[in-house]
Amino acid sequence: MAEPAPITPQGFRALRQRYEQLFATERPKLVETISWAAGNGDRSENGDYIYGRKKLREVDRELSHLSRRMKAVTVVDPSQQPDRSRAWFGATVTIADEDDNQRTVTLVGEDEADASAGRISWRSPLARALRGAAIGDLRRVTLPAGERDYEVTAITY
Incomplete structure (x- = not known):
């Protein structure tokens, strides 16, 4: 069984917003453009029609990908982490290397x-x-x- 794919609530909101923007705004505009271009006659040399169909396939592919990702992820709220003394999903960790160069990273989902x-x-x-x-x-x-x-020099959630 595959390891669960965690995502923060903010990350999930960003996926959902992108999906809704594509589905409610960009896709209808493309469908309208394709319909208009199709009504102009010969489709084989109609740039608006050919480009519109290509762009629509790209949008549909991204919608499919976003839909699959939203179903596959598990929303994990870092603020609900019971053990805040250790670095777990959602933690913001400050680390220092051998040369004492500090770097701060936040552990988030792949998306x-x-x-x-x-x-x-x-x-x-x-x-x-x-x-x-x-x-x-x-x-x-x-x-x-x-x-x-x-x-590890600091951990916050």
């Missing part, structure tokens, strides 16, 4: 990960190493550049 914003996937190597860590723990992480040791 809401954005490394540039400090949100890393719950299944990433760094997040797996930090799972269950308490303040003061040293964790070794195997990264593409090699192994690194990190010390």
